[in-house]
Amino acid sequence: MESTATQFVPPRRSVAVTVRDFLQYRFSRWFLLLVTACFAVIFVAPFAWTVSTSLRQPMESFSVPPQWIVLNPDWSNYVQVFERIPFFRQILNSFIVAIAVVVGQLCTASLAGYAFARLEFPGRNLLFWLVMATMMIPLQATIIPVFVIISRLGLANTLWALIIPALPTAFGTFLMRQYFLGVPKDFEEAAVIDGANQLQIFARVYLPLVTPALAVLAMLVFNGMWNDFFRPLIFINDPYLFTIPLGLNDLKGYMATGSISVVLAGVTMSLIPVVIVYIFGQRYLIEGIMMGGVKG
Amino acid sequence: MSSTASRSQHATSHVRRSFNPYIWLTENTLHGMARRKALLGYLFLAPTILGILVFTAGPVLFSFILSLFRWNVFTPPQWVGAVNYTRMFADSRALTGFWNSFVFVTFAVGLQVALGLLLAMILQTRMPTWLRYTYRTSFLLPMLMSGAATAIVLGYMLHREFGAVNYYLGLLGIPRVPWLTEPGWAMVSIIISYLWLSTGFTMILFIGGLTNISTEILDAADVDGAHGFTRFWHITLPLVSPTLLFAAVTGVIGGLQVFDLPYIMTRGGPGDSTRTAVMVMYESAFKNMEIGYGSTIAVVLFLIILAVTAGQFGLSKRWVFYQ
Known part of the structure; x- marks a missing residue:
């Protein structure tokens, strides 16, 4: 295709060229969609395999070929999970820890985020950057001293050990601050004129306006706590106080020579709450991750 | 007053x-x-400030102090100076751990960023809404699974004799791959599992970055004759480079901390081939009760993360383009 600088000459195309271009376009598009479909299958297959294998007969649980659609599902695998490990108790523990940390972080993060965004006081910027800097610190660099502190407080091997150290959150503070900054100042001025005090302005005016941010934080934190493995592994050694990931790891050990269907039944059950949370709040989950990335 | x-x-x-x-x-x-x-x-x-002082900032300093002591929790700590550090640099197990973490992070983060960007760009192309939605959901689903559950499920699927993966590779005529039983392959398996678990996260970051690029710029590039790869390399990539930096930084920080996948899938084996630095730290501090030595590894790991992050930000001035 040649075009001069002075005038636009529409390219003359023969029918053959048009057909070729069309095919090329179509072909590359279909090829792309096909590759994407392959990726999608790879990403979803382990879920499908987990659910279908969790329903297979114990005798054939680990035999190939994999059976993707189980015609005679065996629900006894699910019952077995509860017989092998105190799974009911562990589900309860996971819920207690996840919900306590979600509620706690919503409180600490919305208070701190509001202070950084909307209240003026000496040293605000310095404190903000100090808090942000701690986001770089990996969990592993602090876990040993935290373990020492928790043990000294007599909280080792209690659920408190999983809850208390997780309450302060630099990321949550950052997230809430960003949302509070997005609320126009006019709201505050209007409230002052109406005679509201600072606490009322925070609780009645600003907090209701950032409910989406609270949802974002709640989702991310719930997901993270529900799936956490490292901290429970270190702080808890009583199976009755395990959270689900530790329980599953135990179950895998018990069933090393038994039926993997039982283990996969446990995995399937562990997924139910996070999947439900995802279905209702995927918008918030995606938004939260993007918010984190915006500052890059 | x-x-x-x-x-x-x-x-x-x-x-x-x-x-x-x-x-x-x-x-x-x-x-x-x-x-x-x-x-x-x-x-x-x-x-928040109090909590961070007690559970994050304070412990970092405390870790450093602990690394100068020998302490097994039961007897009082004993000052040893830099002995833990000299010991670490002579401890082949610890050095292997750091090397494994390095190999893992290099490949895992590189592939994670590339794949995340690719998937995000594919999702940006024209396609029916329901299809885009289905694709996006399927790429995001693994994020819901815990590292522990992933290690269990993929560990079974990658089993040499009975695993689904080798079964389907067999149908294609590929002989059985010793996924978890041979050192090199074990590392490959851990990296693949990590990619499966974490690429969705990176993809969302890139979707955010790509939507910020105005279509006018891309259309202008098209008119100027930049299509396909040329346009990607000279237009899209520079415009998405801030996200690229963020994904790389968080990827390295996250990747260096990987624990549950190798801990459950391979227990660090075969041999020490998938034993990461964090696993060595965990075993020293909480299995062998060498709190001081474990802290030493934690401190070195932290310093490495700091150095790499600082290096990434330093180098970023050369290639990151802010609009």
Whole structure:
């Protein structure tokens, strides 16, 4: 295709060229969609395999070929999970820890985020950057001293050990601050004129306006706590106080020579709450991750 | 506001007010409001700042101090100076751990960023909404699974004899791959599992970055004759480079911390081939009860993360393009 600088000459195309271009376009598009479909299958297959294998007969649980659609599902695998490990108790523990940390972080993060965004006081910027800097610190660099502190407080091997150290959150503070900054100042001025005090302005005016941010934080934190493995592994050694990931790891050990269907039944059950949370709040989950990335 | 004892009963005296905390705080003036705001600010920050001091910032310093002691929890700690550090640099197990972490992070983060960007760009192309939605959901689903569950499920699927993966590779005529039983392959398996688990996260980051690029720029590039790969390399990539930096930085920080996948899938084996630095730290501190030595590894890991992050930000001036 040649075009001069002075005038636009529409390219003359023969029918053959048009057909070729069309095919090329179509072909590359279909090829792309096909590759994407392959990726999608790879990403979803382990879920499908987990659910279908969790329903297979114990005798054939680990035999190939994999059976993707189980015609005679065996629900006894699910019952077995509860017989092998105190799974009911562990589900309860996971819920207690996840919900306590979600509620706690919503409180600490919305208070701190509001202070950084909307209240003026000496040293605000310095404190903000100090808090942000701690986001770089990996969990592993602090876990040993935290373990020492928790043990000294007599909280080792209690659920408190999983809850208390997780309450302060630099990321949550950052997230809430960003949302509070997005609320126009006019709201505050209007409230002052109406005679509201600072606490009322925070609780009645600003907090209701950032409910989406609270949802974002709640989702991310719930997901993270529900799936956490490292901290429970270190702080808890009583199976009755395990959270689900530790329980599953135990179950895998018990069933090393038994039926993997039982283990996969446990995995399937562990997924139910996070999947439900995802279905209702995927918008918030995606938004939260993007918010984190915006500052890059 | 000096708090000299209030002798005067007349708190409202205009000449020289004595200090009355109640009035100081409730005074209905601009000054009073500013004071209340500042006080409220410190009050609101207190839980977070205190918590971070006790559970994050303090422990980092405490880790460093512990690394100079020998301590097994049961007897009092014993000052040893830099002995733990010299020991670490002679400990082949620890060095292997750091090397494994390095190999893992290099491949895992590189592939994670590339794949995340690719998937995000594919999702940006024209396709029916339901298809885009289905694709996006399927790429995001693994994010819901815990590292522990992933390690269990993929560990079974990658089993040499009975795993689904080798079964389907067999149908294609590929002989059985010793996924978890041979050192090199074990590392490959851990990296694949990590990619499966974490690429969705990176993809969302890139979707965010790509939507910020105005279509006008891309259309202008098209008109100027930049299509396909040329356009990607010279237009899209520079415009998405801030996200690229963020994904790389968080990827390295996250990747260096990987624990549950190798811990459950391979227990660090075969041999020490998938034993990461964090696993060596965990075993030293919490299995062998060498708190000091474990802290040493934690400190070195932290310094490496700091150095790599600083290096990434330093180098970023050369290639990151801010609009």
